[in-house]
């Protein structure tokens with residue numbers, strides 16, 4: 001089998017066009033997780049993780065109000081996620097342990113914020129909170145966003161009351177652009193405010209995300225992103 005060339009970040013000007021590997025990143029490996037495009041066979045572990053985490057998800061995630069779903073509904077949902085991923089419409093990832101035996105949470109590089117931009121959303125299952133896993137997966141998606149997708153900006157939207165969520169963009173060097181007032185309709189109660197945190201392409205290299213140890217692979221398993229150009233000091237996480 002021919003050897004696949006790992007491209008650490010943006011291809012150089014001397015890289016022949018025929019050798020430039022593109023996204024989307026179907027599989028992303030971080031130090032402690034694997035992010036990959038969901039498969040319908042992930043429906044049962046996803047249902048278990050969501051059902052067990054529901055009380056923590058309900059205050060912050062509108063989709064949690066439609067839970068718990070049946071297994072059949074989850075299979076259908078994951079067929080939709082997979083279909084949108086394959087069509088390049090939206091990029092929703094499951095967060096797994098490195099052996100892929102446990103589903104730890106969910107995240108995504110969502111296209112709903114317009115051309116040249118993505119919004120990262122996240123949730124982590126009960127029992128895995130406070131381990132830095134979402135910081136780690138978010139930094140990985142930021143690297144993919146800038147180094148593979150060549151985005152102009154990455155956004156994270158949070159409710160100002162969701163202090164655990166706000167800590168992630170703050171820790172990763174995002175800028176608080178502003179807070180939209182009474183903007184998010186709620187099923188029960190008045191609309192809530194929405195904070196917009198943004199990292200621009202020209203702010204990326206100064207952010208801790210650019211030093212995140214990440215490997216990413218395309219739809220047929222070719223490596224498209226390798227070790228960062230800048231490494232964190234030995235023995236230290238890139239984010240602490």
Ligand SMILES: CC(C)(COP(=O)(O)OP(=O)(O)OC[C@H]1O[C@@H](n2cnc3c(N)ncnc32)[C@H](O)[C@@H]1OP(=O)(O)O)[C@@H](O)C(=O)NCCC(=O)NCCS
Nearest residue numbers: 056060122123124129130131132133134135158164165237
């Ligand atoms: C918001 C949410 C995703 C954050 O998850 P989290 O586990 O708290 O975030 P992280 O995984 O990055 O963990 C950060 C914590 O891990 C700690 N940590 C441990 N190891 C770490 C490491 N290597 N790097 C960074 N942080 C680390 C940090 O000190 C921090 O702890 P602290 O908040 O007690 O100070 C989670 O609370 C959640 O799923 N909430 C419900 C859904 C939700 O609100 N989603 C967001 C909607 S906008």
